[in-house]
C-alpha cells in the first residue's frame with residue numbers, strides 16, 4: 001500500500017512539473033528556411049508596430065494582434081514574414097481548411113528571430129513558439145502562451161479557418 005501511495009505521489013509530481021513547463025504543441029519545422037514566403041495583409045504592412053501606432057483602420061483582429069504584441073519589445077516586434085509549408089500551399093491559398101497533420105504555417109518575427117508556428121493534428125490547429133534555431137520559448141501565460149494563440153486563431157471563427165487567419169494579398 002505504501003508503495004502504491006509513493007507511486008501516486010511521484011505521478012502527480014510529474015504531472016505538476018509538466019503543467020509548470022509550458023510546451024509548444026506544434027512541432028518545430030526544422031526545414032523552415034525552405035518554406036515559401038507569401039504576401040498577406042500583414043506582410044504588406046511589413047511589420048508589427050509599437051503600441052503608439054494608429055491601427056484604427058485595420059480589421060479588429062489585427063488591432064487586437066497589435067495590442068497583444070506591441071509590448072513584447074520596445075517599438076513593437078518589427079519586421080514580419082509569413083511562411084507556408086510547400087506541402088500545404090494550395091490549402092493555404094484556398095483558405096478552406098482540411099490541413100493534414102504537421103506544421104503548416106509560420107509567422108516569422110524577423111527582427112526578434114522568433115517563429116510563431118501553426119500546425120494541425122486531426123484537423124485541430126496547434127500552436128508553437130520557437131527561436132529560429134528551434135528552442136521552445138512558449139510560455140505558460142501571456143503573449144507567448146498557447147492559450148493566447150488559440151483564443152485568437154481558433155476563437156475568431158468568423159475570420160480564421162482551422163487556425164489560418166491570414167490570406168494572400170496582391
Ligand code: HEC
Pocket residue numbers: 040041042043061062064065068082105106107116117118127128129143144145146148149150152153163164165166167
Ligand atoms: C489577437 C489575435 C492573434 C493572436 C493572439 C495571435 N495571432 Fe497569429 N495571426 C493573427 C492574424 C490576424 C494573422 C494574419 C496576419 C496576416 O495578414 O498575414 C496571424 C498570422 C499568424 C500566422 C501565419 C498564418 C496565418 O494564420 O495567417 C501564424 C503561423 C500565427 N499567426 C501563429 C500564432 C501563434 C503561434 C500565436 C501565439 C504565440 C499567435 N499567432 C497569436 C492574429 C493573432
